[in-house]
Every structure is written in C-alpha cells, then in structure tokens.
Amino acid sequence: MSDHRDSSEGGTPAMARPAFLLSSLGLQVADEFTERLRPLGLEPIKFALLAHLEPAEGSSQQSLADALGVHRNAMVGLVDELEEQGLVQRRPHPHDRRAKALHLTEHARELVERGYRVADEHDADLLSALEESERPQVVSLLRRVAEARGVSPRGHPCLTQNSGSVEQTSTGRADEEPE
Amino acid sequence: MSDHRDSSEGGTPAMARPAFLLSSLGLQVADEFTERLRPLGLEPIKFALLAHLEPAEGSSQQSLADALGVHRNAMVGLVDELEEQGLVQRRPHPHDRRAKALHLTEHARELVERGYRVADEHDADLLSALEESERPQVVSLLRRVAEARGVSPRGHPCLTQNSGSVEQTSTGRADEEPE
DNA sequence: TATTGTTATACTCTATAACTATA
DNA sequence: TATAGTTATAGAGTATAACAATA
Structure with missing residues (x-):
C-alpha cells in the first residue's frame, strides 16, 4: 500500500528527513485531535481556554488571553461563543469594574x-504501534529536542492566534489577578 | 528557564503528552523551515514544486498539482509567481495543446x-541536542508511528491547499503525461 | 495616561464556481 | 462529454485600529 514516490526527492527520501517527518506527523496529530474533540462541541482553542480556566475561575479575559497566548x-x-454554548459566564469582577470575571458552568466542568479523557485516548492511540518499552523513549527523546529548541506549550498550533499587539503598551506587563 | 505552568493541566503536564509534544514541535519545525527557505525567495510549497519538477520536467500543471496535492x-x-521570479517557464505541451509543459530555468536548478542543502542543515540542527547514536533511533521510532498512521509526504502542512475539488469529474483520474 | 472589554475594518488564505480552448 | 488552464468570487481566519468605561 501507499505510493512511496519519495525516493524521487533529492537524495534523501522525504520520510527519512526528521524535519519533514516531524512536521507531517505534527500536523496530522493536531488535525486528529481537533476531530476527536469535535463531538464535544469544542475546538482545541476552546478546550484550552476551559482547561486553563478550570483551576483559575474568576480570571479576567485579559489574563486568560495572556496565559493562552x-x-x-x-x-x-x-x-x-462559549457563553452561547452555556459553558462560561461573564460576571462583574470583584476588584476591577472594567474587567469581567469568567466562571465555568457545571456542564463545562464535565466537558x-x-x-482530558479524549486527550488521554489520543495519546494512547498515537503510540500504539510501538512496544510498551519504546513509548517513554520517544517521549523522552522528543522532549529533549523540544526543550533544546525552546518549544513551550504556549507555542502550540491551536493557540496560535493574535498574540502580538502593536498597541501602545508602556509597561508591557499585566499582573495576575488572584482568587 | 521557561515558565512551566503545564502542571496545572489535568494531571498530565502538557509537555509529557505525546500528541501535544508532537504537534507543538511539528509546527515549530515547519515554521523554522519556512524561515530558512525565505532567503532563497522560496516558500515551502514553491520549493516542493520545483523539487518535484526537477526530475520530471515537461510535466503539465495538472499532473504536478496532483503530485503535490x-x-x-x-x-x-x-x-x-515562479515564472515572474524567472524560475519556471510555461511552454506548449508537445502532445496536448490544452496543457502547458513546465520547465525549470538554470537558476531554479541551483535553487x-x-x-536541499537548507533542508539538510535543518535536519542536522534539529536533532543536535541528541547523541549521535540517538538520532537514528528517533527517526526510526517516528517513522514507524507515521507509517502506522498512514502519514504520507502528500499530507504535509506546506502542501495542504485546495486538493479536494467538487467539480464534475466523472473518471476521477488523470493519466500521467510522459516527457 | 494606561488598561479592559468591545467593535469595526482590513488583509490574507483558501475554496468554489464558471469560463475558454482544446480533447 | 471531459479535461487543462484560467479567472473571479466568496468565505474563513487573523491582524490592526479605534472607542467607551474605568483605573
């Protein structure tokens, strides 16, 4: 199966190139996670938002935006959209009347x-072609590569939206809002 | 360094999740390749086009489009754009007056x-954090994962454009045009 | 004067349809 | 009737600017 025409490419077959392999696999994995999340009515960025909010209810939109990038x-x-889906509520912020305090609904907490269970299953399926003993090996190797390259959770595909504002920000830093 | 706040996420830290790790790394790698290619005046899709054309000069646009997805x-x-850059030429196709036979210029062949050298360097740098002996290990492991999931060069991020036409195509298959 | 949330706008990308000339 | 190349258009996604309320 599969038409391996990669040997026509400049000496090294494409699928033997680490960069090509990683980017191809990475995209496929991201797409698949998107599909697996769809039945829940969530896109990855929305899941990330809810997941970030869960241990930090009452956060302002701004601070959550910073956390998500x-x-x-x-x-x-x-x-x-999350409000229309009945997953989050905007409440007045106790300490800052400009801000909205975000809260999860019970339904959101279930979602x-x-x-997370979908993510667990996805992770399990992803490496199912490898031996049990090999799985922590790849993860460890990849993690070292990722760390050496400064890849952080923040740079994730799903979270890649408009993060760089050119607006006039003098301090350049917003502080956390607790509780 | 780096603010590892991932431990706040549902039991498993994000960077310990294979899927998250792979998609994050994959995106970063793809972005970096794009940057490394930029000085050549090429985006990844254009490099792919030229590279595919190199051993198949005279191909029609349609057959190249199929090959690239x-x-x-x-x-x-x-x-x-490639023609404006002086990299490809559209010539009349010898066997089909509807089609254009694509040819590379000398400059394109150099590019x-x-x-390919840029890709080689990229690949080398990518795994430079690992021991010599570990590099073929990751590649081999990743390749097995990719194969098990049916990841092919065709599904590459760079090549992901409009590949699914809804037009009326009865036969659904175009034949190769040689020479 | 700076920041939060909001809205409107512009810009890029991609997808679809439709046209022409050939086959 | 179907296909190669072309063009135009529509839609999604993203980035930027500007505004009112508040700090």
Whole structure:
C-alpha cells in the first residue's frame, strides 16, 4: 500500500528527513485531535481556554488571553461563543469594574473532564504501534529536542492566534489577578 | 528557564503528552523551515514544486498539482509567481495543446540544490541536542508511528491547499503525461 | 495616561464556481 | 462529454485600529 514516490526527492527520501517527518506527523496529530474533540462541541482553542480556566475561575479575559497566548480582541469572540454554548459566564469582577470575571458552568466542568479523557485516548492511540518499552523513549527523546529548541506549550498550533499587539503598551506587563 | 505552568493541566503536564509534544514541535519545525527557505525567495510549497519538477520536467500543471496535492486553480498562481521570479517557464505541451509543459530555468536548478542543502542543515540542527547514536533511533521510532498512521509526504502542512475539488469529474483520474 | 472589554475594518488564505480552448 | 488552464468570487481566519468605561 501507499505510493512511496519519495525516493524521487533529492537524495534523501522525504520520510527519512526528521524535519519533514516531524512536521507531517505534527500536523496530522493536531488535525486528529481537533476531530476527536469535535463531538464535544469544542475546538482545541476552546478546550484550552476551559482547561486553563478550570483551576483559575474568576480570571479576567485579559489574563486568560495572556496565559493562552491569544489577543484580547480574539478572546471576546471565543468567550461569546462559549457563553452561547452555556459553558462560561461573564460576571462583574470583584476588584476591577472594567474587567469581567469568567466562571465555568457545571456542564463545562464535565466537558473539561471528558476533553482530558479524549486527550488521554489520543495519546494512547498515537503510540500504539510501538512496544510498551519504546513509548517513554520517544517521549523522552522528543522532549529533549523540544526543550533544546525552546518549544513551550504556549507555542502550540491551536493557540496560535493574535498574540502580538502593536498597541501602545508602556509597561508591557499585566499582573495576575488572584482568587 | 521557561515558565512551566503545564502542571496545572489535568494531571498530565502538557509537555509529557505525546500528541501535544508532537504537534507543538511539528509546527515549530515547519515554521523554522519556512524561515530558512525565505532567503532563497522560496516558500515551502514553491520549493516542493520545483523539487518535484526537477526530475520530471515537461510535466503539465495538472499532473504536478496532483503530485503535490494542490488544486490546479491554486497551481496557476504558484506558477505565475515562479515564472515572474524567472524560475519556471510555461511552454506548449508537445502532445496536448490544452496543457502547458513546465520547465525549470538554470537558476531554479541551483535553487533546488540550495534548498536541499537548507533542508539538510535543518535536519542536522534539529536533532543536535541528541547523541549521535540517538538520532537514528528517533527517526526510526517516528517513522514507524507515521507509517502506522498512514502519514504520507502528500499530507504535509506546506502542501495542504485546495486538493479536494467538487467539480464534475466523472473518471476521477488523470493519466500521467510522459516527457 | 494606561488598561479592559468591545467593535469595526482590513488583509490574507483558501475554496468554489464558471469560463475558454482544446480533447 | 471531459479535461487543462484560467479567472473571479466568496468565505474563513487573523491582524490592526479605534472607542467607551474605568483605573
């Protein structure tokens, strides 16, 4: 099966090139996670939002946006939709009347739980072609590569939206809002 | 260094999840390749086009589009730009007056050569954090995972454009045009 | 003066349809 | 009737700017 025409490419077959292999696999994996999440009515970025919010309820949109690496402008639409889905609520912020305190609904907490299970299944299926003993090996090797290259959770495909504002920000840093 | 706040995520830290690790790394790698290719005046899809054309000069736009997994509509713009860059030429096709036979210029052949070198360097740098002996290990492990999941060069991020036409195609198959 | 949330706008990308000339 | 190349258009996604309320 599969038409391996890669040998026509410049000496090294494409699938023997680490970079090509990694980027191809990475995209396929991201796409598949998106599909697995779809039945829950969530896109990856929305799952990430809910998951980040779960241990930090009451956060402002701005601080959540910072944590996710998205711009606050994009945050508005995300929260709009999640609110329509009955997953988050915007409440007045106790310490800052400009801000909205975000809260999860009970339904959302269930969804986050299910989302993590989907991720667990995805992870398990992903490496199912390898021997039990080999799985921690790849993860460890990949992790070392990722660390050496400064890959952080923040740079994730799903979270890649508008994160760099050119607006006039003098301090350049917003502080955490507790509780 | 790096603020590892991943431990806040549902039991398993994000960077310990194979799927998250792979998709994050994959995106970063793809982005970096794009950057490394930029000085050549090439985007990945254009490099792929030239590289595919190199051992198959005289191909029609349609057959090249099929090989790359892009739609022929998108092909037009790509070839337009490559022609403006003085990298490809559209000549009359010897056997089919509807088609254009694509040919590389001498400059393009040099660029393809340089592009492959960029890819080689990228591959080398990518795994430089690992021991010599570990590098073929990751590649082998990843390749087995990729094969088990049916990941082919065709599904590459760079090549992901409009490949599914809904137009009326009865036979659904175009034949190769030699020489 | 700076920041939060919001809205509107512009810009890029991609997908689809439709046209022409050939087959 | 089907296919190669082309063009135009529509839609999604993303980035930027600007505004009102509040700090």
